Amino acid sequence: MVAALALAGCSSSGGQDGSTTLNYTIWDQNQEPALREVADEFEAQNPNVDVEITVIPSKDYWTKIQTQMSAGTGPDVFWVNGPNFQLYASNGQLAPLDDTGIEAGDYPESLVDLYTYDGSLYGAPKDFDTIGVYYNKALFDAAGLEYPAAGWTWADFQNAAQKISDPANGVYGTAAAPYGQMTYYNTILQAGGEVISEDGTTSGYDTPEAAEGVQFWADLIANGSSPTLQQLTDTWPGDTFSSGKMGMFLDGSWAAGTYSSAEAIADVIGVAPLPIGPTGENTSVVHGLANAASAKSENLELAKEFAVFLSGEEAAGIQAKTATVIPAFNGTQQAWVDALSTIDAQVFLDAVETGAPLPISKNTTAWVPVEEDYIKQILSGQLDTETGLKELAAEMNDLLAKE
Amino acid sequence: MTRQLRGRNAAPRRSAAQLSRGRAWWAVLFIGPAGLGLVVFYLWPIIRGIYLSFQDVGPFGGETFVGIDNFVEVFSEPDLGRALLNTLLYAVICLIGIPVAMIIAVLINTKGLKGRSLFRVLFFLPVVTMPVAVALVWRLLLNVDYGVLNLSLRAIGLPGVAWLSTPVVNMVVIAIVGIWMGLGTQIIIFTAGLQGIPDTLIEAAELDGAGPVRRFVSVIVPLLSPTTFLLSVLSVIASMQVFDLIFLMIDPNNPAQSQSQSLVSLFYTRGFLQHDLGAAAAIACVLLAIILVLSAIQFRLQRRWVHYE
Structure with a gap:
């Protein structure tokens, strides 16, 4: 079933009405509703774009993405994490986001470090955890x-x-x-x-x-x-x-x-x-996910734009309300702390200041x-x-x- | 299924030439889809796997010929030997399931047994249950602190055992779960074999004064030997490829994990965690060779103990 969906969602170009379809692949079903809302917002701002969200369960996620990318049928935009990021960046699978206008200063430094490879930022930090x-x-x-x-x-x-x-x-x-x-x-x-x-x-x-x-x-x-x-x-x-x-x-x-x-x-x-x-x-170790654009996307510019939008202020605001993950965009995290009223969740935000990125290599x-x-x-x-x-x-x- | 193996005594088949051309086309038409599937999903992957075992494969494709480097690498690491021993241990223990299945099949086919279909359902239930669910339930039963098994042992004053995190012990335990899962299928196949035994033979033995045990040992067991042989070949092939139960029951945080790999779990680690598809393909080729050899040995040995009527 999932495989069929993934296959159906593979082709990145061509809706029947001349619109462009972007495939966005993630692994957490719990976050899908909020991300759908974000995608709807992107569609509203870009009338000719359709965003399809595909969820691949996390246990199969990396083997599937790797197979799809090898076959040239990968998603346009997808989640990456620290342990897998450099494998994709160093093998030319991800598009650098430096020219999209994304501001490194909007995100915690350890996350920007985590998703920088060879001096370029390849992943737009989505959320973080400490x-x-x-x-x-x-x-x-x-x-x-x-x-x-x-x-x-x-x-x-x-x-x-x-x-x-x-x-x-x-x-x-x-x-x-x-x-x-x-x-x-x-x-x-x-x-x-x-x-x-x-x-x-x-x-x-x-x-x-x-x-x-x-x-x-x-x-x-x-x-x-x-x-x-x-x-x-x-x-x-x-x-x-x-x-x-x-x-x-x-x-x-x-x-x-x-x-x-x-x-x-x-x-x-x-x-x-x-x-x-x-x-x-x-x-504390700081880790977090990023939205990355596939270097092989047929709509590369649009894919990059969407990856950055997904990690932008507006998207962070929508996700923070759900209290699942801490959004990475600076200044949007308070909603997450507020949603956890019974504990001193501020502890986790403070840990970013003195934190260090998750140790990774290629x-x-x-x-x-x-x-x-x-x-x-x-x-x-x-x-x-x-x-x-x-x-x-x-x-x-x-x-x-x-x- | 047993019938296919009785090659020599089977009814004489018509030769292909005797089939008219039109009927041959029909045959092609019917065999075609399955044949196509066989080529696409079995033959091609085998050829491709053998090809890849001589290549260095990049994480996103890109192949360079490296000769037998992958095999040299795989054989020079201690992991392969350990995984092979674990897999053989698992396969040997799984063979014990066959006599158990035979006895159960004979018992639940006893004439006049009440609730026969209930027993059949009960024994077949694990076969149709998802391996994930089976593994989860067994993990609960085997839990070192709260599992039913250890609680019972402690209740009678014995110490508990870390069933899934003690090397060797965990392979035995997982093999027992494997037997439990496969028992239903084996019972069904034995039942089919039992129905092929003519009642007259059993009655004759009875008239000669053979009791139930004697009838089982001297009549039923030899007449079931073709079925037993079939099941032992299938069991070895399947258990040499064990992966799912180990993957589901031994977590990465299990202290015995690295000592509890089967050949296929080693293949998985190499190919999908370490992104070295060449080495993974080499392991798969080694496994293929081992299974071929084991099956050939079994076919040789069958002359000594398998009786075709």
């Missing part, structure tokens, strides 16, 4: 602890995690989830390390700082503050947190709506910025499985941190050399 600490006030009260607040440190976090933990009753302080963006990428940055060099050519894992950032999580599992990886793979820690059995959980701004409306914790949930690490920083998805494999072995105690990270860095450097 990481914060969701916590359960009831469990903090029970352990006689003060609530986390801006300025708290790694030591405060570790202490709280250990005091709250009560594995016999299925209660844990936190979760060392093996997802870089939510956990160890942040602590590596806070320890003064890096996952990948700024130019995306060498691994940063063979440094003592990176080791410190990973060890932070290994320790939490070792002392019982977090469930083991075997437990975490069977029960998503977000569910444990939602059911009121986890003290603190690092998760993205995208989950704010879900947690603040989860029945078991709605009355006791709080949000705090990430704790401050050894360097005195509480850096072929990010090639080394991420290797990275995750080593980190999982370290977190589960099968490898010691130093040896594991040295091997990881070597293997990652091999893969990066092939890019």
Whole structure:
């Protein structure tokens, strides 16, 4: 069904009435209604243009887009994310947007950095997400602890995690989830390390700082503050947190709506910025999607114009009201904060200021499985941190050399 | 289906020459659509796959001939050996499903059994259930903290097991789920085989004083051997290509994930995550060769144990 729709939506030119059709492909069904509204607005301003929106479920999204692009039947405008962006930009699949009048200053710097390749902006930042600490006030009260607040440190976090933990009753302080963006990428940055060099050519894992950032999580599992990886793979820690059995959980701004409306914790949930690490920083990874125009579009100028329009102020305003994602256009984010009245959602906006872009390279998805494999072995105690990270860095450097 | 395999004793066929020209055209007309599908969806991808295994393929097309580099690369990495062992383990365990299916087929075909169709439906239900749903339900049952299985073990004082995140154990567990999913089809095929056994033979055995067990071992099992053979060939071919259950039950955050890859999941990782279609095609070729060899061995061995009436 989806394939049929995708095929039907492929041809980019020629409505029967002499109008032009643009295909816009996305992966999140929840955002389709708001984006349809945005597309209608674009159609109203460009009477000869029809916008067709195609949704491809996220699990198939990249394999399908890649196949379509290889066959020359790709969409005109589509969503890109950090891990896949450079593969498309470096292989000439995306059109640079520099000449469209898009202002880099309208978007958070880390997002502009993320979607800049070889000095050109290839993606119009659509939305962003940062990481914060969701916590359960009831469990903090029970352990006689003060609530986390801006300025708290790694030591405060570790202490709280250990005091709250009560594995016999299925209660844990936190979760060392093996997802870089939510956990160890942040602590590596806070320890003064890096996952990948700024130019995306060498691994940063063979440094003592990176080791410190990973060890932070290994320790939490070792002392019982977090469930083991075997437990975490069977029960998503977000569910444990939602059911009121986890003290603190690092998760993205995208989950704010879900947690603040989860029945078991709605009355006791709080949000705090990430704790401050050894360097005195509480850096959060900043990631977000962008709207990109295909370099192969038959209506290239129009496609570029639409990609920029989709990330413009008007479009951001329409999307912010739905409280799903934080729009990237500066000054439109307040509506998202307002929609989440029960928590201090401002925390996530503030995190952008001190944030760092998601670590990526030209072929990010090639080394991420290797990275995750080593980190999982370290977190589960099968490898010691130093040896594991040295091997990881070597293997990652091999893969990066092939890019 | 068993009939096709009884080649030697089948009724003599008319040779093609005996068919009139007009009838031959009809045959072409009827075979055409299926034949076209076969060429487009099977033959062409096989040829293309073999071709790609000798190319370096860019993420968006663009092929350069690299000789056997892809094979050298694939064979020089430890992943392939591990994936091959996992896949063979899975395939061997899946074979256990065949005798189980045979016994169940005989039991639910027992004359005078009440609720026969109910049993048939129950055993066939997993076959028509989506693998995604099957995987989800089994993951719940096997959950290390809250799964029914571990809760039961703990209730009788035994420690729980991390079923899906302990290497080897998880392959065994997934193979059992695979058996459970395929049981229905195998039972149906055995039922067809059972209906091909003449009642007179069974009655004769009964008159000679054979009890139910003796009738099963000495009459039914040998007469079902062509069906058993067919199913074992199909089972090995299918289980060597296992992917969906592993993909659905072993998440990327599973600490045993890299130790739990099958050949096809390795193919998927190489081709679609690491964007190296050449190496992926090489893995597919290796898999094709292995399946051909295994099937050839099975056909050789059948002379020793398969009895055509």
